[in-house]
Amino acid sequence: MxxxxxxxxxxxxxxxxxxxxxxxxxxxxxxxxxxxxxxxxxxxxxxxxxxxxxxxxxxxxxxxxxxxxxxxxxxxxxxxxxxxxxxxxxxxxxxxxxxxxxxxxxxxxxxxxxxxxxxxxxxxxxxxxxxxxxxxxxxxxxxxxxxxxxxxxxxxxxxxxxxxxxxxxxxxxxxxxxxxxxxxxxxxxxxxxxxxxxxxxxxxxxxxxxxxxxxxxxxxxxxxxxxxxxxxxxxxxxxxxxxxxxxxxxxxxxxxxxxxxxxxxxxxxVHNDLIFGPAADREKTELFLKAFSDKRRLDFLLLLRNRPHYGQEIATALGITPAAVSYHANFLFFLDLIEIKREDHRLYYHLQVDKLRELLAITTKVMLDEEPGRI
Known part of the structure; x- marks a missing residue:
């Protein structure tokens, strides 16, 4: 296959x-x-x-x-x-x-x-x-x-x-x-x-x-x-x-x-590898926090928390155009928070739950200068 x-x-x-x-x-x-x-x-x-x-x-x-x-x-x-x-x-x-x-x-x-x-x-x-x-x-x-x-x-x-x-x-x-x-x-x-x-x-x-x-x-x-x-x-x-x-x-x-x-x-x-390549922890943290400075990106992820959605569904739910969905999706792609899978002749956005947990852990480390799980 x-x-x-x-x-x-x-x-x-x-x-x-x-x-x-x-x-x-x-x-x-x-x-x-x-x-x-x-x-x-x-x-x-x-x-x-x-x-x-x-x-x-x-x-x-x-x-x-x-x-x-x-x-x-x-x-x-x-x-x-x-x-x-x-x-x-x-x-x-x-x-x-x-x-x-x-x-x-x-x-x-x-x-x-x-x-x-x-x-x-x-x-x-x-x-x-x-x-x-x-x-x-x-x-x-x-x-x-x-x-x-x-x-x-x-x-x-x-x-x-x-x-x-x-x-x-x-x-x-x-x-x-x-x-x-x-x-x-x-x-x-x-x-x-x-x-x-x-x-x-x-x-x-x-x-x-x-x-x-x-x-x-x-x-x-x-x-x-x-x-x-x-x-x-x-x-x-x-x-x-x-x-x-x-x-x-x-x-x-x-x-x-x-x-x-x-x-x-x-x-x-030409410089896409700089966006979608690896980033330092601090930069990832800054961008992770930046991702949620826009309510529509937060709503985007919360929508995917329940189930995958295709682009028009997201556009309708958030009151934005499919082009705006792609714009915000690129930001979330940068952090590997979402991925696309083809199902039933449509492209569905999926939440990368493990990646979300990883970024939350990195943010904890950077913001508190401690390892995740430490009390």
């Missing part, structure tokens, strides 16, 4: 740099830098000075108009994805990694209404059932009149509520929207990305080789302990894009190709 899983992982998982993906990740990082800095502070992580220098250089090279346009399409929530979901969909459903230039050409050939429909999906994917109200998405996405009517009746989740107005603007003027994002991408490529793409590629590919060696040494252990996922998740073709500009991140994106086959893209930060 173990050999079967190993062979499945070796067959399906490919480490390959996708320049087009790094291109739009770069824009998303610039648009959401404040959110990224907050996230790094939560994890007690110092962002790479070289990456920060790239951010600063990019901002200095962008015209005020280009920066406003970048914010229009990318600023709403780096972890949720909103209008920018359409661009990820366009890249990740392609069979092979794309250069940024090749993807821009491909996007220009894509109908404006198709891209705008994917923007709607990106904003509403965690409230899609409520939005559709019994309608079929494959029908709705081709009927902009019906789509507009449904959007008027349904607000997106509060985390991306500010995307609602821009989304209507795109929906009402798809061809103008296409002119705007095509101009933005061409300008960003010319003025910013073309100057930095080679060092970005080099740094990403160096890290990719390191992670690929770890994966090949023990595929199942890498997926469980470093990627923090259930190996059975990767029963379809999966590309690991190791991203320098993202720095720290572990996001799975699922898409259906035009042939209706499921594909997975994992965006994996």
């Amino acid at each position: 173990a050999d079967t899983m190993k062979n499945t992982l070796l067959k399906n998982i490919n480490f390959a740099y996708n320049e087009a993906l790094e291109f739009i990740l770069f824009m998303g990082m610039i648009a959401n830098e404040e959110q990224i800095r907050t996230w790094a502070a939560d994890y007690k992580i110092e962002l790479d000075p070289l990456a920060l220098s790239y951010h600063e250089e990019a901002r200095s090279l962008l015209s005020p108009h280009a920066h406003r346009e970048l914010l229009f399409f990318f600023q709403f929530n780096f972890f949720h994805k909103a209008l920018d979901f359409a661009f990820f969909e366009s890249i990740c459903t392609w069979a092979e990694p794309l250069t940024a230039e090749a993807w821009i050409t491909r996007l220009e050939e894509s109908p404006a209404k198709k891209v705008v429909a994917e923007m709607v999906y990106g904003v509403y994917y965690d409230k899609l059932e409520e939005l559709l109200d019994g309608n079929d998405w494959e029908v709705v996405k081709k009927d902009f009149r019906l789509m507009t009517e449904l959007l008027t009746r349904t607000k997106p989740h509060h985390e991306v509520i500010e995307a609602h107005g821009p989304l209507f603007e795109c929906l009402n003027h798809p061809e103008d929207t296409k002119q705007r994002y095509m101009q933005l991408f061409k300008q960003f490529y010319r003025d910013v990305f073309s100057l930095l793409k080679e060092p970005l590629r080099k740094a990403s590919e160096e890290a990719s080789r390191r992670y690929e060696e770890m994966f090949l040494d023990n595929p199942e252990r890498f997926i469980r302990e470093v990627n923090k996922n259930e190996p059975a998740l990767y029963d379809v073709p999966t590309n690991f894009h190791v991203s320098f500009i993202t720095q720290f991140g572990n996001h799975c994106l699922f898409f259906n190709t035009s042939e209706s086959e499921r594909v997975v893209t994992v965006i994996f930060g």
Whole structure:
């Protein structure tokens, strides 16, 4: 059985740099830098000075108009994805990694209404059932009149509520929207990305080789302990894009190709081994206490104390989006307090009770300078 899983992982998982993906990740990082800095502070992580220098250089090279346009399409929530979901969909459903230039050409050939429909999906994917109200998405996405009517009746989740107005603007003027994002991408490529793409590629590919060696040494252990996922998740073709500009991140994106086959893209930060590797007792204690400074993380664990839950269950119980579930889960993954297992075609979060006891013991040792159990 173990050999079967190993062979499945070796067959399906490919480490390959996708320049087009790094291109739009770069824009998303610039648009959401404040959110990224907050996230790094939560994890007690110092962002790479070289990456920060790239951010600063990019901002200095962008015209005020280009920066406003970048914010229009990318600023709403780096972890949720909103209008920018359409661009990820366009890249990740392609069979092979794309250069940024090749993807821009491909996007220009894509109908404006198709891209705008994917923007709607990106904003509403965690409230899609409520939005559709019994309608079929494959029908709705081709009927902009019906789509507009449904959007008027349904607000997106509060985390991306500010995307609602821009989304209507795109929906009402798809061809103008296409002119705007095509101009933005061409300008960003010319003025910013073309100057930095080679060092970005080099740094990403160096890290990719390191992670690929770890994966090949023990595929199942890498997926469980470093990627923090259930190996059975990767029963379809999966590309690991190791991203320098993202720095720290572990996001799975699922898409259906035009042939209706499921594909997975994992965006994996170059410094993830610093997050998911071993930490000193004091650092673990600080992060353990930090984990409970947010009531939602405490509620997350208390929910799992009774039984495993899948993502949408947790989102509903805590009143947050599935993207926020993933955000908080990454923090808890860092401390190995939870794990994911696939059951009945769903991914369930499980509480690691023994790890919780271990961290409680470490905290006792650090805080009281005594071994656990001492009276």
